[in-house]
Amino acid sequence: MRVAIIGTGYVGLTTGVCLAFIGHEVFCLDSDQSKIDRLAAGHIPIYEPYLKELLEEARPNLTFTTSYPEAIPGADVVFIAVGTPPTLSGAPNLEFLSQAAKSIGQHIDGDFTVVVNKSTVPIGSGNWVGSLLRETCEQRQDGLCTAFAVASNPEFLREGSALHDSLYPDRIVIGADEPRALEVLYSLYRPILDQTFGAPTYLPRQESLGAVPLLSTDLASAELIKYAANAFLALKISFINEIGLVAERVGANISEVGRGIGLDSRIGPRFLSAGLGWGGSCFGKDTAALIATAGEYGIHMPIVEAAKKINARQRDRVVEKLLHELKILKGRTIGLLGLAFKPNTDDLREAPAIEIAQKLIDRGVRVKAHDPIAMERFEKEHGSIGLQMCKSALEVAEGCDALVLVTEWNEYRDLDWEVVAKKMRSPFLLDGRHALDREKVMRAGLRYASIS
Ligand code: UGA
Secondary structure (H helix, E strand, C coil): CEEEEECCCHHHHHHHHHHHHCCCEEEEECCCHHHHHHHHCCCCCCCCCCHHHHHHHHHHHEEEECCHHHHCCCCCEEEECCCCCECCCCCECCHHHHHHHHHHHHHCCCCCEEEEECCCCCCCHHHHHHHHHHHHHHHCCCCCCCCEEEEECCCCCCCCCHHHHHHCCCCEEEEECCHHHHHHHHHHHHHHHCCCCCCCCCCCCCCCCCCCCEEEECHHHHHHHHHHHHHHHHHHHHHHHHHHHHHHHHCCCHHHHHHHHHCCCCCCCCCCCCCCCCCCCCHHHHHHHHHHHHHHCCCCCHHHHHHHHHHHHHHHHHHHHHHHHHCCCCCCEEEEECCCCCCCCCCCCCCHHHHHHHHHHHCCCEEEEECCCCHHHHHHHHHHHCCEECCCHHHHHCCCCEEEECCCCHHHHCCCHHHHHHHCCCCEEEECCCCCCHHHHHHCCCEEEECC
């Protein structure tokens, strides 16, 4: 099938590369010419494992362009995957979505085109995009824009495992009010639903994976599923963090508690790791958007609001713990291990490291930091905070009064803690992710604490 994807961010690029890989002819469009030039030359603007490799394999089916007249006419499916950044009120900014819809409307022709909202968009956006398309089409003189339908196909990919989540998803959700649109998207995703494509060697298919479930529903339900899924995952994290506070006071081990409740199949083991709380571009934005949408209907969402409050509190607890341990923060040197909001990405949006670094610097601390991938980006986007970047975790440890594990990169799990302890002025380690082996760290001569 012929596919156009508007927006080459995380979602758009991953979707485009995966659809091209399974055999569709894909046009990836972005208004940023320099980004398109770099992509055409094989440079990936984000850090995402195996994206470069998969792009090379899919290249014969991929075209990168800034031109709507090149990408849209004749397309069977057009995905809108533009950014919807949060505004001050919490409601997402839909400017890019509106521009994309209008530009698509100016160039649709062909038998039947399904225009799909892939970005996370507020409930009702499907209808809104439909009305923008109709309005633009009506203004055209050529009479070619006759047959199209709008659908919602929310994505559930996680940064850092975006390709795995796209090729081997837990489910595919498609919302449309017209049956023909559902049929087109069913054909598009068939190789993924039936798992008939040849798996890349570096992204093998798990043997236990059967057919991928497809949920086809109406537009509004598909839109709400995306927000509800993210809010629920955010809630799970905040729940375990709230329990963690109690665990700490009563002397219980929160990792064991998480494992113990997660083994109940009604609860499930994932997203029950306590620690610094969630970051990233999605949970904060989507919970805020859900609260904003509910507000428009006069509905309060105390559970989702509480999840957000608990998440904010986890960041403060780092400073409280350090204060408790070191008594005085002014004049201390504290090292951060990890800056990205989670491992395997260089994304810093709502990364706990930013807030923690700022809070410490405001209290007169000298802050050193290391991250295997995200340092350059941190300097570019948050250089004004004034962190001292180090080439390695050991360089961070040099002369520190405390180290904080902020992002659980694998390389930090295997550090030689005896060497780390010797380099520090006072060997105290705060494990913000429950990622390290407490006994091992303590045997190496460090004092250990965690954020439960
Ligand atoms: C999230 C969802 O997991 C995806 O399904 C969704 O498609 C995506 O948002 C989106 O809306 O685009 P992502 O933000 O990439 O994906 O990252 P996650 O892996 O979900 O992690 C989010 C945050 O939660 C991270 O900061 C992570 O460290 C934290 N987390 C996760 C915990 O603190 N504890 C856990 O047990 C799990």
